[in-house]
Amino acid sequence: MSRTSTAKIPGAEARARKGLRFPSFSVQILLGLALGVLLGWAALAIGPQADGETPNGLTTTLDTIGSSFVTLLRAIVPPLIFTAIVASIANLRTVTNAARLAGQTLLWFAITAAISVAIGIGLGLVFQPGHNTTLTTAEAAEPSSTGTWLDFLNGLIPTNVLGLGASTDVEAAADGTFTADTGISFNVLQILVVALVIGIAALKSGAKADPFLAFNRSALAIVQKVLWWIIRLAPLGTMGLIGNAVATYGWESLRSLASFSLAIYVGLALVLFVVYPVLLRANGLGVVSWFRGAWPAIQLAFVSRSSIGTLPVTQRVTERNLGVPSEYASFAVPLAATTKMDGCASIYPAISAIFVAQIFGIDLSITDYLLIAFVSVVGSAATAGLTGAMVMLTLTLSTLGLPLAGVGLLLAVDPILDMGRTAVNVAGQTLVPTIVAKREGLLDLEQYRAASAEDLFDDEADAEQTAADAPAAQDDAAQDDAAQGERELAEATTRA
Template sequence: MHQTLGAPRRAPKGLSVSDTTTTKPQRRLWLPSFSVQVLLGLGLGVLLGWVALQMGDTAAGDANWLATTLDTIGSSFVTLLKAIVPPLVFLAIVTSIANLQKVTNAARLAWQTLLWFAITAAISVAVGIGLGLLFNPGANSTLSTEGAEAVGTTGSWLDFLNGLIPGNFLGLGAGTQVSADAGGGLAAKTSVSFSVLQIVVIAIVVGIAALRSGKAAEPFLAVTRSALTIVQKVLWWVIRLAPLGTLGLIGHAVATYGWDLLAPLGSFAVAIYTGLAVVLFVVYPVILRTNGLRIGSFFRGAWPAIQLAFVSRSSVGTLPLTERVVERNLGVPRSYASFAVPLAATTKMDGCASIYPAISAIFVAQIFGIDLSFTDYLLIAFVSVVGSAATAGLTGAVVMLTLTLSTLGLPLAGVGLLLAIDPILDMGRTAVNVAGQALVPTVVAKREGILDVQQYDSASAEDLFRDDVEDTDEDTGPDALRAGAGSDAAAADRREPVAVS
C-alpha cells in the first residue's frame, strides 16, 4: 500500500513516532571563538619564544630545536597563505570584471580608490614628519655612524614601470641563491617568486578581453567562477590554521630578534610606533567617523587581518585574509573588493611607505649632521605619496627608504644603521599597512552607496567561518552594486554564525 502525501507516518510495532524521528545529537568538540584562539596562540607563542631564548643558540642556521620548530610552523603558515595569493588574485579580478560589466560607475570606483590611497598616505606622512621633528630621533640617539655601510638593495623610480610589465603570463620569477654548506662547499637554492602587481595587470587584461569576446568567453568565465569557489574553500581551510601560525610567528620573533638592540635606537623606535599608533587609532577613526562609519565595527571586523599582519610581517601573505574580512566582515561587495584589496596590498602602505621613511629620513639627516630644508620635507611627502607605487614591484620598507634617501641626497649608509631593529618595527608597520588596505575599500564603498551597512555594523571575526554563507557572487553582482548592497534585501540573508566543530 502506498502512503499518501502528507499522511502521518506509521511507526513500526512497539515504537512511537517520536522514537523514530528523534535522533541522538552529535557531540561537537567545543572550541573558543576564532579571536580567542588567535590570542591564545599569541600568548603561548610569546611564552615559547621566551623559553627558546633562554635555551640559547637562536641565530639562524644554528638555532635550538624549539626556535627551529617555531620558525618552521610560522614560515609554513605564511607560505601556505602566499601560495593561495596568485590564483586568488587572478580568478577574483577576472570574475569581478565580469560582474562589473553592467556597472556604470566602475571607473569612478577605481579613481576613488586611488584618490583615497593618496589622501591617507599624505596624512600619514604628515604625521611622520611631525613626530620626526618632535622626537628628534637622530639627535637623541647614542648610535655611532662608524662602520655604517650602504645596503645592496635600493629603490628606483623606474621600478614602477618594470613592475607593471609581466615577465611571463603568470607574473612569476625565479632566483638562485648560492651559500656555503656544512661541508665547506657551495650549495645553490632556486626559489620561485611572484609579483602581485603583475598578476593584477594580467588579470585585468584577461578580464577585459573576456568581456570583449562576448558569448565565446562565457564557458571560460564559468570555469573561472567555479575555480574561484574552490580556491576560496582552500583559503578557508588555511585561515583556520591562523592561531597555530600566530604561535610560530610570534614565538620565532621573540626568540630571534634582538630586543636589547632597541636601546641605542630607543628614541627612533618610540617615534615610529607612536606614528603608527596615531595613524591606526586616531587618523583612521577620524576618517571612519567623517564618512558615517562606526569605529568599533571596523576594528572588530578587520582585526583578524591586522593581527595576522603584525605577527607575519607580510602584507602579501595577509592578502587572502584581508580580502576575506573586507567582504565577509566589513560588507564591501566582492566585485569591488577583489580589485581594490590586491591593488592596495601592492601600492597602499601607510606604515612602510609613509610613516617609516619620513621619520627615518629625519633620523639619518640628524645623525649625519645634515640640515633639511622646507623643500626637503616637501620631497619626503611627495616620495611617500607616489613612491609606494614606484616600489610596488619590490618588497620591504628598506627599498622605500633607500628611494627616499637617494631622492633627498642623504647617505644610504644610514639604512644599515636601522636594519638591526627593522624586524621589530616591521611588525607595527605591516599592521598599519593592512589596516589601511581594509579601510580604503570600506570608505569608498560607503561613499558610493554600495556598502552593506548592516553587515558592517554587525561585523565579527566569526563571520569569516560562517558555513551557512555560500561564496558566490549573487549578492555582490552588478544589480547589488547599482542598487546598493546596504539594502534590506541584501542584509536579510544574514544568519547566525555556527559553532566551529
C-alpha cells in the first residue's frame, strides 16, 4: 500500500503542485495590464529623445510588443473566418435555417443600436459638450476621408476570391521624392460573402464536395490551434498595448474636451453596464455569467482598439465561454465585427454630431435627431467592412449637412475614446449571438452558466493534460497490477 501511494506522488499530485506555480489566465491578463500601466508611466516620465519627437526606447518597445500581438491576431482572421463559415454551413445543412438566424441577428443589431443612439442623443443634450469646451471653430479641419451610403455596395462585392486587396501609402519627402509602402489588406465582409457562397456551393455539389469539406474541417482545426497559441500571448500583448497607450497619449488632451469625453464614456458605461444586463435578464440569462465569459474579449478590445484584431478572441469566447454553437457563432461574430458597433456607430456619432452643431452654432430640429438615429441604426451596415469611428461620424455629419471640418476638433482625444468604444463594440458582438441562440433554443445553458476565462483553453488543455497523464497513468496502472499480483500470489500460497 505504501509503495503504491508513494508511486502516485510523482504523477498527478506532483503535476498539480507544478501547476500552482503559474497564475490563471485571467490573473495573467490583469498582471499584464498592471505592468503595462507602470511601464507606460515610466516611459511617459522619461519623455521623448533629445530631438523632442522620437519616442524613447521603452515606448518603442511597448509599441512593438502590442502592435505585433494585434498583427498576429489580424493575420489569423481571414483563414479563421473562411474555414469556420464553410464548416458552419456544412453543419447546418440548410440555407433556410441560416437565413432565419441571420435575420434574427440583424434584428437584434438594430434593436441594440436604436437603444444606444437614444442614450447618445440624450447625453448630448444633457452635457452640452459643444458649449462646454475651450475649442473654437478656428481649430477645425476637414477629415482625410469620409463615409458614404455607397460604401456597403463597394465593400460587399469581393475584388478576388480571397477577399484580399493591396494597399499603398505614399508619402512625399521634403526633397520632392516619394516613398511608397505597399501591403496586403482584407475586408472581413468580402471574406464573409466568399465563404458563404463557397459553403452553399459545396452543399449543392453533394458527395463531390466531401473531400473539400473534410479538408476544410482539418484546416479549421489547424487554424484554431494556431489561434490558441496566439491567445496565450495575450498577457504580453496587453502589457504592450496599454503601456504604449499610457506613454503616447497620457491625459493632457482631455482638458479642452472634458465634457465631450465624459459624455462619451458615460454613454458607453450605460450601454455596457445597464442596457446589456437588462437585455440579458429579459431573455432569462445571467448577467454575471455573461460578463465572466465575455470579459477576455472586452478587455482585449479596450487595450487593442481593434474589433477586427479582437475578432478571433471574440468568436472563441462566444463559443467556448458563452455556449453559442460554433455553426452559428462562426457566422454571427464576423458579421457583427463589421456591422455591430454600438460604441462607434451609435453613442459616439450621436454625441459628436450634437457637439459639432453646438460649436458651429447650428440648431438641430426633431428631424435632425431622427436622422441621427436612422444613420446609427442603418449606417453601420452601409459602412460594413470599413473600420474606424470616423467613417460613421463623417457619414452622420454629411447626412445632417453639418460641417465636416468639425471632425478635426475631435481627433486629439480620439485614441482615448476609441478604447471605450471598441470595448462596447466587442461586448455587443458577443451579446447578440448569445441572445439569439437563447431565443432559438441553441444556447448551451450549462456551459453559459459555468463560463470563465479559463474555458478558452478547455479543449486544448484537456488534450494536453491527457497526453501528459498517459505515462503517469501507465506507471500507476503497472504499480496496481504488480500489487494485485503480489496479493494473488500470497493468497495462492496461503491456500496451498
